[in-house]
Amino acid sequence: MAEVNCPTGHGIITQGAVGDFWYVVESGTFDIFVCNEGKSAIKVASSGAGQSFGELALMYNAPRVATVTATSDSVLWALNRGTFRRILMENTSKKRHIYETFLSEVPLLISLESYERLKMADNLESVKLLHQD
CATH class of the missing domain: 2.60.120.10 (Jelly Rolls)
Structure with missing residues (x-):
């Protein structure tokens, strides 16, 4: 920078x-x-x-x-x-891998092809929920 x-x-x-x-x-x-x-x-x-x-x-x-x-x-x-695009692509690739790994462990989705899980991974969003008493 x-x-x-x-x-x-x-x-x-x-x-x-x-x-x-x-x-x-x-x-x-x-x-x-x-x-x-x-x-x-x-x-x-x-x-x-x-x-x-x-x-x-x-x-x-x-x-x-x-x-x-x-x-x-x-x-x-x-x-x-x-540099901006490289950082963005690296981050996207890491996130995609994490999501794809998660999806491959979901019993309901085991029958999906790898490319189908990757398409799903590309469209996932993380949501943080706060625990309230």
Whole structure:
């Protein structure tokens, strides 16, 4: 990751541009704007310390969907596209293996082919339930 210093008013992402980085905010604030077909830009969100932005263009290989501008002197950490995708793929692969192993031990699903269990594993979501007295 590379540190990026952004002065107030600096545009870090421009809607429609190619996305090369995912950003994590260390300090400062950013406003996020979307412009729809010739209309003026509308503020849709803000981002501050501990938050991130820019992942959609990297995940879906699509143009940036918003413009992001620093509203105060800010510090970001930027992770390039290749590293972001590699981390995402490694995490997805590990999770898929854990789910597939779990599904292979469920008696009701033993008759499924491996590819069928993998398809199920790709669609599972973890849910944490809190025990309440």
